[in-house]
Amino acid sequence: MTNKIARAILMDETEIEYVITDNPPKGLMKYTYFTPDKSKVVQFFNSKEDAESPKVRERLEKIVGIYNPTLLPQDGGALGGNQQTVEYFDKLFCWPMALVKSPEFGVVCPAYPKKFFFGSDSVKAGFNLNLQGKDKKSKWFTSTVSKYLSDFEKGNLQKMLCISIALARAVRRLHAAGLAHSDLSSNNVLIDPQSGSCVIIDIDTLVVPNLFPPEVAGTKGYIAPEVLETINLDFEDPKRKLPNVKTDLFALPVLIYEYIFKRHPLMGPKFHSPIVEEDDFLSFGPEALFIENPTDKSNRPEDLKITIHDLGPHLEKLFLKAFVDGLHNPQERPTANAWERALVKTWDLLQPCSNPQCPEGWFVLYNIKNPVCPYCGQEIPQKDVMHLRLMKPVSGWRGHWQSSGEINLYDQMPLFIWHFLANTFPDEKVQDRAMKAYISHQNGEWYLINRNLEGMLSPKGNLVPAGKAVHLQKGEFFPSNNKPNALLLEILSGA
Amino acid sequence: MQSYARRLPVYLLLDCSGSMSGEPIEAVNQGVKVLIDELKNDPQALETAYLSIITFDSKAQQIAPLTELMTINVPEMTASGCTALGEALYLLKECIRQEVRPNTKEYKGDWKPLIFLLTDGCPTDMEIFDKEVQDLSSLHAANIIACAAGSSANTTFLKRITNNVLMMNTLSAGDMASFFDWVTSSIKVSSTSLNENPGASFQTPPPPEGFTVIP
Numbered sequence A: 001m002t003n004k005i006a007r008a009i010l011m012d013e014t015e016i017e018y019v020i021t022d023n024p025p026k027g028l029m030k031y032t033y034f035t036p037d038k039s040k041v042v043q044f045f046n047s048k049e050d051a052e053s054p055k056v057r058e059r060l061e062k063i064v065g066i067y068n069p070t071l072l073p074q075d076g077g078a079l080g081g082n083q084q085t086v087e088y089f090d091k092l093f094c095w096p097m098a099l100v101k102s103p104e105f106g107v108v109c110p111a112y113p114k115k116f117f118f119g120s121d122s123v124k125a126g127f128n129l130n131l132q133g134k135d136k137k138s139k140w141f142t143s144t145v146s147k148y149l150s151d152f153e154k155g156n157l158q159k160m161l162c163i164s165i166a167l168a169r170a171v172r173r174l175h176a177a178g179l180a181h182s183d184l185s186s187n188n189v190l191i192d193p194q195s196g197s198c199v200i201i202d203i204d205t206l207v208v209p210n211l212f213p214p215e216v217a218g219t220k221g222y223i224a225p226e227v228l229e230t231i232n233l234d235f236e237d238p239k240r241k242l243p244n245v246k247t248d249l250f251a252l253p254v255l256i257y258e259y260i261f262k263r264h265p266l267m268g269p270k271f272h273s274p275i276v277e278e279d280d281f282l283s284f285g286p287e288a289l290f291i292e293n294p295t296d297k298s299n300r301p302e303d304l305k306i307t308i309h310d311l312g313p314h315l316e317k318l319f320l321k322a323f324v325d326g327l328h329n330p331q332e333r334p335t336a337n338a339w340e341r342a343l344v345k346t347w348d349l350l351q352p353c354s355n356p357q358c359p360e361g362w363f364v365l366y367n368i369k370n371p372v373c374p375y376c377g378q379e380i381p382q383k384d385v386m387h388l389r390l391m392k393p394v395s396g397w398r399g400h401w402q403s404s405g406e407i408n409l410y411d412q413m414p415l416f417i418w419h420f421l422a423n424t425f426p427d428e429k430v431q432d433r434a435m436k437a438y439i440s441h442q443n444g445e446w447y448l449i450n451r452n453l454e455g456m457l458s459p460k461g462n463l464v465p466a467g468k469a470v471h472l473q474k475g476e477f478f479p480s481n482n483k484p485n486a487l488l489l490e491i492l493s494g495a
Numbered sequence B: 001m002q003s004y005a006r007r008l009p010v011y012l013l014l015d016c017s018g019s020m021s022g023e024p025i026e027a028v029n030q031g032v033k034v035l036i037d038e039l040k041n042d043p044q045a046l047e048t049a050y051l052s053i054i055t056f057d058s059k060a061q062q063i064a065p066l067t068e069l070m071t072i073n074v075p076e077m078t079a080s081g082c083t084a085l086g087e088a089l090y091l092l093k094e095c096i097r098q099e100v101r102p103n104t105k106e107y108k109g110d111w112k113p114l115i116f117l118l119t120d121g122c123p124t125d126m127e128i129f130d131k132e133v134q135d136l137s138s139l140h141a142a143n144i145i146a147c148a149a150g151s152s153a154n155t156t157f158l159k160r161i162t163n164n165v166l167m168m169n170t171l172s173a174g175d176m177a178s179f180f181d182w183v184t185s186s187i188k189v190s191s192t193s194l195n196e197n198p199g200a201s202f203q204t205p206p207p208p209e210g211f212t213v214i215p
Helices: A048-052 A054-064 A083-092 A144-148 A156-178 A225-228 A245-261 A276-284 A314-326 A335-349 B021-042 B043-048 B087-098 B126-139 B155-161 B175-195
Strands: A002-009 A013-018 A030-034 A040-045 A098-101 A107-108 A189-192 A196-202 A349-350 A362-365 A385-392 A402-410 A437-443 A447-449 A468-471 A477-479 A489-494 B008-015 B050-058 B060-068 B112-121 B143-149 B164-168 B211-214
Touching: A002 A107, A013 A030, A013 A144, A054 A098, A054 A402, A083 A156, A083 A196, A144 B143, A156 A196, A156 A245, A156 A349, A156 A362, A225 A245, A225 A276, A225 B043, A245 A314, A245 A335, A314 A335, A402 B175, A468 B060, B008 B021, B021 B043, B021 B050, B021 B087, B021 B175, B043 B050, B043 B175, B050 B087, B060 B087, B087 B126, B112 B155, B112 B175, B126 B155, B143 B155, B143 B175, B155 B164, B155 B211, B164 B175, B175 B211
Parallel strands: B008 B050, B008 B112, B112 B143, B143 B164
Antiparallel strands: A002 A013, A002 A098, A030 A040, A040 A107, A098 A107, A189 A196, A349 A362, A385 A402, A385 A489, A437 A447, A447 A468, A477 A489, B050 B060, B164 B211
């Protein structure tokens, strides 16, 4: 193999070196070279037409510049960003950094972090498959091919929720700027279930406000039904439905559903036509039917074990809204923000399964009266189940409180600032991500141990200094700290 | 849970006649190996693509039945004899009849098979060829791409098989590698985007440099 260093000139006249290799990795649109230190990639278009298209160029200029959430506003990035949010989104997106003008039009992107590439031990022993150095497309983890992967690569429900939260947050950020991804799919989202992280790649198909949309058809299984239904119409036909924010809001829950259940929400047994193409067109387009539709069960697999009901009320409600009410009615689809919130609330209800053989290791313990792991059938003894209901003050109504969530407690569970203060949400804007307190469960008793939360209060209203514990008992209801926006804690137990 | 993923059957019809001996047949052997390895690296292709290989010299033979990529075993191919392309078409038809599953109420059928035909000559079993070409219409549910390799390949015959005919100028290892690389990309593209649109024709990536599309 011959490797040779070449130089590209960027739009701002600076130079970047890249290594020309014989068989550069090739996607559907572009091929890729790495910089000598492998920290960045330089990509060129497969087709001259794309490389020379003013539409592609104009779109990319906006994406690299004023729509870029990974660049500070003073450096030409998106408005409203600060050091913290820029660093945060830099982890969630593989966002184009610069445009190449010579030797031909191209794009410079950061290389994905190492954790998004398979290693030498990623494939289970005994399989003739070499994935070393290949990127971790979501599809590896959500389809039957995951059986070839080593167990440590596959993560669990907790990690998959973590990935889903990050993805919903990333999509929420795009949508907040009026951008639509337009081709969210298991090929364009890399995930690392081991660490619970994800990164969105191929940002150049974004739909940018007031610019001509990219002519992407999307990826099988992630194309919204209304887009597929009108795909035969001419691109300029007003009746043709093109990818937009609402179609992203179909693809996003498809991905979340796949991460959690390892199956596709529309792929069930329902038969539409003996002609395969027609059968697929109908089952992903005009006749699409959620496999867990509660009233029409004609697409429901007989052997469905874990269902959306097992995820608790927050996600069940959203999946029904997305795949029943909103499947053929884009206006009804939950926003990325709603997904982010519901996922975080569900995260707060996670329970480690006490069965060491449990295939998942975690489940959502949303019903304290029925604490059973759906994955292995393990029942959690009532004495080991406790919830905290978080109550926030109703503004303008002194002494009135409303629920702001419920958390399921387990031994060594960490608690953060958003568990103690109202109107604090664990997103990219939270500065303080350190653990504030944790739960200890010893001999059937529950304790809240203060690590470094200022002004923590006991049920009796006494100050609890760092290092000291509060004994939690069923039925108690008390402000968690002495700040004006402190959340009240109500202790619930099934016993 | 039962899988509702469809299979994408892929048939490679490879010319192993005497004129392919030496570098060309070596390149075909190598090309098939690389193709399988490359497809295995793509999760979508690994899940959906099933591969079969039919070779033809003085007779046609299915050397690998339709098998998933993880377990397929392809014997070393050698080149000798003449070009029983007619017989190969007959065998292809029989294999598809037996191996490709129709879509029924009971189970998800396979996608339209993708067929890649590579030859460097012209059929030596004209009688059978004529009959089988007539009969190919029974395979209307398949996408066939034929590639004429080198200057002695006759594209007129291939045009009778399919409208998608490519011509590569030489039988060099480099051109052969490009051909298999292009077949690989075509299969990858098909496994993600094919059949979204019932009326649309089969889309392949643009052919590699030095290849011409025969109109």
